[in-house]
Amino acid sequence: MTDASPVALTRTASGAELIGGAGGAAPVAVTPRIALEGVSVRYHGALALDSINLAVAPGEVVVLLGPSGSGKSTILRAIAGFLTPSQGRISLAGRDVTDLPPHARGVGMVVQNYALFPHLRVAENVGFGLRARRRPVADITERVAACLDMVGMGRFADRLPRELSGGQQQRVAIARALAIDPPVLLLDEPLSALDAPLRAGLLEEIRALHARLPDLVIVYVTHDQNEAIALGDRILLMRDGRIAAEGTPRALHDTPPHRYAAEFFGQANLLPVQLDACDAELAIVTLEGQRLTVRAPAWHASDDRALGARPLLCLRPHAITLNATGLNRIEARILATHWMGAVNRIEAAIGPHRLRIDVPGSTTPPAPGSVVTIGFEPDQACLVADL
Numbered sequence: 001m002t003d004a005s006p007v008a009l010t011r012t013a014s015g016a017e018l019i020g021g022a023g024g025a026a027p028v029a030v031t032p033r034i035a036l037e038g039v040s041v042r043y044h045g046a047l048a049l050d051s052i053n054l055a056v057a058p059g060e061v062v063v064l065l066g067p068s069g070s071g072k073s074t075i076l077r078a079i080a081g082f083l084t085p086s087q088g089r090i091s092l093a094g095r096d097v098t099d100l101p102p103h104a105r106g107v108g109m110v111v112q113n114y115a116l117f118p119h120l121r122v123a124e125n126v127g128f129g130l131r132a133r134r135r136p137v138a139d140i141t142e143r144v145a146a147c148l149d150m151v152g153m154g155r156f157a158d159r160l161p162r163e164l165s166g167g168q169q170q171r172v173a174i175a176r177a178l179a180i181d182p183p184v185l186l187l188d189e190p191l192s193a194l195d196a197p198l199r200a201g202l203l204e205e206i207r208a209l210h211a212r213l214p215d216l217v218i219v220y221v222t223h224d225q226n227e228a229i230a231l232g233d234r235i236l237l238m239r240d241g242r243i244a245a246e247g248t249p250r251a252l253h254d255t256p257p258h259r260y261a262a263e264f265f266g267q268a269n270l271l272p273v274q275l276d277a278c279d280a281e282l283a284i285v286t287l288e289g290q291r292l293t294v295r296a297p298a299w300h301a302s303d304d305r306a307l308g309a310r311p312l313l314c315l316r317p318h319a320i321t322l323n324a325t326g327l328n329r330i331e332a333r334i335l336a337t338h339w340m341g342a343v344n345r346i347e348a349a350i351g352p353h354r355l356r357i358d359v360p361g362s363t364t365p366p367a368p369g370s371v372v373t374i375g376f377e378p379d380q381a382c383l384v385a386d387l
Contacts, residue, residue, distance in 0.1 A: 038053060039078060039090060052242070062219050063228040064219065071241040074241070076221050079219065092106070111188045126176045129180045133180070151171040153168060170190055178213075203231065229253065234246065235252055237252065273287045273313045276291070287313060314384045324373050324375020332373075334346060335368060344359050344361055344365040
């Protein structure tokens with residue numbers, strides 16, 4: 001999903017976007033394909049979305065990630081027009097659609113339960129939106145065939161939904177959403193009803209689909225961080241109706257801003273440390289009397305959360321080595337080991353603090369009760385706020 005062209009895109013406070021060309025060319029304003037400005041939604045008086053601001057660039061894949069009730073599906077429904085914000089505005093390609101019904105917005109939407117018409121055959125399901133728009137029959141036939149081929153379902157055009165597997169039905173649902181040639185495709189947990197092999201296969205097909213339609217905007221809702229990392233150009237981590245963290249999958253995994261983000265993106269050891277000093281790149285912390293060097297925190301050293309504070313050291317299990325000899329070394333006591341095939345999961349303790357360590361499954365782990373020296377590289381750990 002990476003744009004190979006030599007441009008840089010930045011988002012302004014107003015939600016517009018600036019694309020700066022190579023060679024110092026002046027940036028050019030680009031209208032976001034989707035823009036939410038101060039959007040709030042209330043359900044029966046309860047605040048489901050709280051002043052959401054979001055701008056999505058043409059061709060971008062944005063994943064809304066979070067637990068149930070965090071507001072991610074509410075954002076999708078607001079964009080689609082199935083609910084009206086209590087405040088704020090929604091624009092699609094610069095056109096204010098806040099008060100328009102779903103059929104007037106021109107977006108495609110796929111939900112987790114397929115929502116196919118059971119009495120219509122596959123081709124009829126895919127062509128439904130085109131018939132509603134009174135497109136010529138010849139155009140409908142051509143477009144339906146193209147969309148079914150796009151999702152690998154061309155030979156199933158005459159089947160009824162009940163004659164298809166769950167993965168095949170979801171492919172048909174995606175083809176139906178694409179048939180109207182939408183600039184925006186909204187996917188609301190489209191893989192949650194499928195088993196693991198089908199999820200993996202269909203996720204790859206969604207990625208391939210976007211490669212064939214590079215200008216298509218995809219907004220994808222999930223509670224699965226693996227799906228988010230695999231698909232998203234940008235991830236919005238939701239919490240209590242707000243955007244708790246935002247960034248690329250790599251940035252949110254490697255340098256999460258706080259405990260909530262660190263725990264949502266893979267397994268994380270979060271250990272309380274004393275922050276002694278930091279500059280723009282590195283920080284010195286103390287863990288159980290041992291000085292360690294880690295990546296600098298996201299906040300500046302002059303903030304009241306920095307010097308003298310008690311931040312958390314975020315250290316992924318796979319980043320820890322045994323019998324370490326590098327810069328960061330500290331003793332740990334082995335509590336238990338569990339062979340998990342590809343890895344040995346080691347439960348260990350540094351003083352009163354427990355942590356997990358992953359080493360290759362082909363190696364022999366240290367025995368429970370033994371004391372080992374563990375270590376990690378400074379750029380493999382970061383500091384997060386205990387939020």
